[in-house]
Amino acid sequence: MDFTCAALTRTAFPDSRLTGTDFSRATMDRVDLRGAEPGIIFDPSSLRGAVVTAGQLVEMAPLPAGSPGILVEDG
Numbered sequence: 001m002d003f004t005c006a007a008l009t010r011t012a013f014p015d016s017r018l019t020g021t022d023f024s025r026a027t028m029d030r031v032d033l034r035g036a037e038p039g040i041i042f043d044p045s046s047l048r049g050a051v052v053t054a055g056q057l058v059e060m061a062p063l064p065a066g067s068p069g070i071l072v073e074d075g
Helices: 054-059
Strands: 007-009 027-029 050-052
Touching: 050 054
Parallel strands: 007 027
Antiparallel strands: none
């Protein structure tokens, strides 16, 4: 999938495989990636507004620590 430059609002991807999905230059507002299998293509600022689990955040390394606007929530 290609969400390059997309504007996503209140979107969720439950039980989805996002491997290879491109979120580069996307804008997000409460986009829930919890429950989705990561492996996405992104630039650090494109995940601003995303909700991820701590485990997903670890898998998304080398996401620069402290990238503003990413909310980490488990559950």
